[in-house]
Amino acid sequence: MQIAHADQVMASVTSGQAAARSRIAASWQRCFARHRLDPAARCAPVIHAGRLSDRRDALERLLRVAAPPLEDLHRMIAHSGRAIFLTDSDGLVLAGCLRSADAEDFARAGLCAGTDWSEAAQGTNGIGTCLAEEKPLTVHRDQHYLAENIGMSCIDAPVFGPDGRLVAALDVSSVRSGEEAGFNALIGGMVTRIAAQIEAALFRDAHAGLRIVLGDEAGGAALLAVDRDELVVGATRAARRQFRLERSGAFAPVPLRDLTGEAAQGLAGAERAVVMRALARAGGNVSAAARDLGLGRATLYRRMRRLGID
Incomplete structure (x- = not known):
């Protein structure tokens, strides 16, 4: 199945028309032409322990104001086996909310604090492509660029800081099979609303007294x-x-x-x-x-x- 997916991706990106067909196809084209990624390659995310600590310190305000809405979202969707992750603007996973019973499955998929999910590192994926386009999106299973990631479903929304600059991506991911498109659409709306709540909290915190x-x-x-x-x-x-x-x-x-x-x-x-x-x-x-x-x-x-x- 992974070999067939890699062949499908290569056929798309070498057709010369990929970028014009959809956001996913445009992302595949970036991964191939700009990032030089092989869809059949195994690109295990790298754990950046030192960088993670530095980024958490630099984004302390973001992590502080995001914690309550992330916990609220987790309570609403934890039963589905999905996990919530917050990244910086480069795709480095800063923190996650997930059930302990699901932690091993997500770690095996490479989704845990300190991992790099930028488009340049992992190809088309919810986190990296959301950050690249600065727009909400869902990347479902075989829409991923790398064949090894096609078992995942990722729903993301960007988070902008008080100065309007991109600061984070909010991600809800699943590594289970049988995800329903309708349920993903419902969660997509929730993710976008929570991202807006985080933005508002950041803005109010930065402009306290005004x-x-x-x-x-x-x-x-x-x-x-x-x-x-x-x-x-x-x-x-x-x-x-x-x-x-x-x-x-x-x-x-x-x-x-x-x-x-x-x-x-x-x-x-x-x-x-x-x-x-x-x-x-x-x-x-x-x-x-x-x-x-x-x-x-x-x-x-x-x-x-x-x-x-x-």
Whole structure:
């Protein structure tokens, strides 16, 4: 069966049309052309003990805020023999939630903390391909690139950090036969929701003390962090997409009203908020902000001093 699978993969990637047919076929093509992987090869994941410790330390906040939702998800699906894994953005498995009775089966398949499940290391698989495409997906049995992985079924969703950058993959895997497509679809929705919960928890933790505004995107994934001057200073990946902000990384503060039409909260600080919004629109240019407000430059400077704006 594994030999037949390897032959099928090679026929697909050498046809010259693989990448155009599906996401799985496109991944197979990357594995063949970019990563130079042989689908018949045995590519046992390498245990990175030292690297694992370093990455866990670096991603302590992620592991801390992810623990409760991962435990909730595990309680819902543990009876099915599936396991949950959280990786870093390179596909290194950081932690897992699984029944002790299933641990040996997953270890035999190479799914345990410290193993590398990037697409470059393991070919098409739930973790690696999810990270490569930055999109949720399911890789079911013979959709895997390596023949030795066709006994697995993997359901994954990406996790983005407070700055919109990819930080992790959330994986639910099974090494049992007889998985039903309908049940996989149900779990896929759960995985995507839990990934969004982790993103929201990361974002709120990173912007503690700021007002968090919910965007319109379904699932509550679009969050904005707003300071006391009603300026948006942070946004999740979904909010960046909704409001057309920078895809990732820092961005210049934007008046909340410019994005959502929402008025400033109450009267307290309203004058300061108006001035700060004008400065933000003008990119910090006081003369331009003064013109926007219909004030003289000297008048605006006096008002800024009175309001404690440097």
